[in-house]
Amino acid sequence: MKSALSNLKDILQKKEKASHLLLFLDYDGTLTPIVKNPDKAILSPKTRNLLKSLTKKKSITVSIVSGRGLKKIKSLVGIKGLQYAGCHGLEISSKVNGYAFSHIKKYLPLIKDIKKGLAKQLRKVDGAQIEDKGIVLALHYRRVPKATIAQVKQIFDKVTKPYIESKRIRIGKGKKVLEVRPSVDWNKGKYCLYLLNNLKKRYKNLLPVYIGDDETDEAAFRALKQKGITIFVKGEKKTSSAKYYLSSTEEVVDFLKLLF
């Protein structure tokens, strides 16, 4: 990986050649620093103003691509005119019912069952936090004491095992989080390609730029590596298949200001 800031000239050259930019931004760990309580991951006024000004530009389409539920990410960012994707692209704001595929709805009862099972087993475990995002269930263990983390993972494996074996769900892993997702062939990378192909009808010479920090962003890095500019934000996770890196969420803002 190369530093995006030290290689700004190369990136600007690519940008000059494009007639339209499609800027994909992850939220947690990319636009806001990772915090112990996810409800406290609030955009700084500086970052929000920057996003607002980018959204107003005719030559850029901005899409927030988050693992959070669509409703949550929309309220956290709170800017109109952006394209939002929640639950790693399974939820899409521009779709009529909000889902990438309408058949995803059939997974809702299943996710509820798993939630019940996990809640029961984790009742006495300190710090384990279950987040129901509708179509995705997250088990956060950032606040679980170190000595109990293995136990939490064991419980998660036990509860989800029958559903995995019957191929009804998939497991996702992120920073101090385990997730239950519907067993559909979809991820952040597929969402990016979907939006890219949609916009290709309107714009020629479209350049995608993706900035993200976590495991789920890797699918997008792989999907876009040959097509555009992929940038990894270094934090708890150190390695990535992105071409460039930035060292912090502050650097993300600096970079975007220099680029636009």
Ligand SMILES: [Mg+2]
């Ligand atoms: Mg992230």
